[in-house]
Amino acid sequence: MTEASDRFTRLYSALRERICLLDAPPGTKLSEEALAAEFGTSRTPLRRVLARLEDEGLVESRHGVGTLVTDVDAEELRQVYALRLELTHLAGVLSPAPITDETRAQLEDFVQRADALAAAPTPRGFAQLNMDYHAFGLSLTGNVALREASERLYFRTARIWLQSIPRMDLASECAIFLDELHQTRTALAANDPQAAALIRRAHISMSMNRLYA
Amino acid sequence: MTEASDRFTRLYSALRERICLLDAPPGTKLSEEALAAEFGTSRTPLRRVLARLEDEGLVESRHGVGTLVTDVDAEELRQVYALRLELTHLAGVLSPAPITDETRAQLEDFVQRADALAAAPTPRGFAQLNMDYHAFGLSLTGNVALREASERLYFRTARIWLQSIPRMDLASECAIFLDELHQTRTALAANDPQAAALIRRAHISMSMNRLYA
DNA sequence: TGCTCAAATGCTGTGCACAAATTGGCCTGC
DNA sequence: GCAGGCCAATTTGTGCACAGCATTTGAGCA
Known part of the structure; x- marks a missing residue:
């Protein structure tokens, strides 16, 4: 396990838990910059995490708007x-x-x-x-x-x-x-x-x- | 469908087909720079595509080596x-x-x-x-x-x-x-x-x- | 001739600066 | 007072330059 994939797993698990335990309820804006600052990285690795969450349908990124936690219909x-x-x-x-x-x-x-x-x-x-x-x-x-x-x-x-x-x-x-x-x-x-x-x-x-x- | 997500879909489908039809057989190195040049983008959007392919288990990125098409055991x-x-x-x-x-x-x-x-x-x-x-x-x-x-x-x-x-x-x-x-x-x-x-x-x-x- | 080690090369990972897009407020004109 | 449009602030998307890492290659030496 490299340092990079280790950090990825950590960020991913943290955000997923945050979403699923409603620390970030549907509609919440997950700011890339704010999260990057919080976890002590730059936007780049964090965007990799958000991309996966988006593929899994947990968030939705909109250009010019933000990355929003999705709702479940x-x-x-x-x-x-x-x-x-x-x-x-x-x-x-x-x-x-x-x-x-x-x-x-x-x-x-x-x-x-x-x-x-x-x-x-x-x-x-x-x-x-x-x-x-x-x-x-x-x-x-x-x-x-x-x-x-x-x-x-x-x-x-x-x-x-x-x-x-x-x-x-x-x-x-x-x-x-x-x-x-x-x-x-x-x-x-x-x-x-x-x-x-x-x-x-x-x-x-x-x-x-x-x-x- | 925005221009960005449109391009993403195009690149993703192209690469997935390339892998599954053995145009890029297992072990092939998918160079980010070469693919970016071929599709007329920079490395950044292409890396987003490769990240998804990696999440799906079709490729594997190794730091310092390259992004390789995986084999199926x-x-x-x-x-x-x-x-x-x-x-x-x-x-x-x-x-x-x-x-x-x-x-x-x-x-x-x-x-x-x-x-x-x-x-x-x-x-x-x-x-x-x-x-x-x-x-x-x-x-x-x-x-x-x-x-x-x-x-x-x-x-x-x-x-x-x-x-x-x-x-x-x-x-x-x-x-x-x-x-x-x-x-x-x-x-x-x-x-x-x-x-x-x-x-x-x-x-x-x-x-x-x-x-x- | 064969082996060792170090330098060079080529790749992905990261950070940063800028482009594009949307939203909300504000201002102007009616 | 209100409607409409314009502008600025905020946010994600992109391109680029550099760092970090692994492999290769070739020179030097035994």
């Missing part, structure tokens, strides 16, 4: 979720990674974090936990192409959830998430990655339905 | 194909676009082109036809996310076919492709997009198996 959301459902199912079928003790230990960490969160829930904390759990789910798939496609889709619409949480019941969402973890624990204990994938799929589906309510 | 090929199979199936299930007379007319065009090709087959001509037909297949899907993911995967490994054709029977490949078109015509005549997708999936699967032989 309803139809796009529907289509992305429909595809994510199927990809999640495929993760359990195509080439599941072997379930090891480390896998189960990681899940236990998530259970602990979810317990702690349920005691003092915050929207942002939940969104962060959910994002980390998504990354964990991807690590259970051996198919790199599937992993990349799923990741792309996830981040494309991840900010929707935090936008909708005011209309939802946070405590209830935490409880449901904890349920999912418990069910997944059972699946992992039985060495059944396909069952784990189906559980995840079911919860993504239900989550989408609650989103629309 | 066997495992990557296997994983991409495995996922493409499933996505093709999904194209017929998730949100198939309505089949119109124009759809059928387009297919007839492909039949004619395939007939002409079968009379005087060339590897490059076949690859080009196959690429166009892939784009046609995508147009039958209403799910934008699915379309983009499929396109990405297709171009990621498209160059493999032309690399392998010397070890295969070109005339036979043409005949098989013509068969697929005829079967698809039947499916479209019956207004059955799911059947069309299954046919496509079956042929992609068989194509992959012939590739490995």
